[in-house]
Amino acid sequence: MKPFAIAGIQMNVSAIESNVARMKLKLDITMNLYPWVQMVMFSELCAFGPLTYAAREFPCDFEAEMQEMARKYGIWLLPGSIFEKSGDKIYNTASVINPQGEVVARYRKMFPFYPYEEGVTPGLEYCVFDVPDVGRFGVSICYDMWFPETIRTLAVMGAEVILHPTLTGTIDRDNELAIAQAMSTINQCYLFDVNGLDAGGSGRSIITGPDGRVQYQAQNNEEIIPIELDIDRVRRSRELGTLRLGQPLKSFRDHMGDFSIYWRDQQHPYLDSLGPLIKPGRMDRIAELKKIEGGMYPHPLPTPPATQ
Structure with a gap:
């Protein structure tokens, strides 16, 4: 067994004032209660909330304060x-x-939550890093997880634990919990998803293991979630199979060249037929737009290939 202890902090997030002082207090409490913890993570946009007016250039004072806290306790943060x-x-x-x-x-989030996360530019680079003598970790943020290629890429790069700060306060949280289990199952890795509260989300943070089992799921209240992971379980799962059955990473490796939808010169008429990426409106207004504009979606559905 190769243990590594991570604490997720699920806390209330304000959209109108800084949350940094409370983050530092929560970190002090966490390390006082659980001095054996080796890494701590918070939720997406926890420090200043979900409004872009709080944007800062890097390096910044917030990052410097967090660097000091990591030094103070000798932890990954x-x-x-x-x-x-x-x-x-x-x-x-x-x-x-x-x-x-x-x-x-x-790490810059690759898939902002369009069309709602307006004005945010997608990042272009994946993020993995090594914890010496422990293993390789990957970083993913919230909506990234809905695109399985992102987690699969981190796994192919060797990530054994995916750190996934989240801000979800919408009614699709149940969907995300299912996706978290699916991603850890098909990529045979730990997934550590920490959601916020109030302006920072609806809680229900989840930690899933390399066989897809839920290690812990929080509720809708503030929680400190210290979990000791066994990194060797990832390697055994990847070598011997999920629950000693399917070996999806090996199978993906052996058939990697067969996914023609990803070829750069491929056309995707069905995807084009789905229309622009816009916020949904009232159905009566959409119908009126179709009448005025001769149809909201300019691309007809593709004709299926003739059967032999």
């Missing part, structure tokens, strides 16, 4: 994410800080 201002663009960015207080990685 993923302090959720904040909106990052870079030139005329805004990203949703998570920092990874090591026990020496050094920033070892910054």
